[in-house]
Amino acid sequence: MTATLFAGTPTTSTGTPTALTGVPTMSTGMPTAPTGARTALTGTLTALIGTPTASIGTGTLTALTRTPTATEQVAGSRLARECTPPPLPGKIVDVNLTDTTGAAPMRLTVKPAKVTPGTVSLRASNTGTIAHEVVVLPLAAGQSIGKRPVEADNRVSEAGSLGEASHNCGEGKGGGIAPGFSSWVTLTLKPGRYELVCNFPGHYAAGMRMELDVTQ
Incomplete structure (x- = not known):
């Protein structure tokens, strides 16, 4: 009798893995839902990565290579006039x-x-x-x-x-x-x-x- 009970236990337990085996199947489908979240995250990263590119491309480099403004040219001209040699x-x-x-x-x-x-x-x-x-x-x-x-x-x-x-x-x-x-x-x-x-x-x-x- 005892042996029968021990023998039956694995059989019952064997069914448990069957039920558990289905869990990964359900879990396997779960990434379908986060895909949208990852897509949104990808967009966020793209936006973050794109921001410095735009800043460097149009801001910093433009500032380094741009022509001086009229105000800056006037200021430079004023300094040069102040440096006029004396008689x-x-x-x-x-x-x-x-x-x-x-x-x-x-x-x-x-x-x-x-x-x-x-x-x-x-x-x-x-x-x-x-x-x-x-x-x-x-x-x-x-x-x-x-x-x-x-x-x-x-x-x-x-x-x-x-x-x-x-x-x-x-x-x-x-x-x-x-x-x-x-x-x-x-x-x-x-x-x-x-x-x-x-x-x-x-x-x-x-x-x-x-x-x-x-x-x-």
């Missing part, structure tokens, strides 16, 4: 420093290119897009402009320099003239030939040099 003594030589978006060709122009000996004031204006300077170097007899050896630091030797205009919105030596600003220097020049150069790395080789003749 300077002697003969005035205007030096213009420019470049094409920070790359070659770079140009340094001098006006006038010939002055008489004595007190000479250089007014240097940076109309380019990066910082520049003006250094005054003597030219030896027979030496041509643009022929100075460029050293390892992409500059030329400043040995014998008579002075420079590189103080942003100020006189004499400094860290460089910012775009839209000026610098100036007053020198006493003897008769001779002088090479005016921008000696920032690579600028001399890129074309920023011009001759100034001091003669009677």
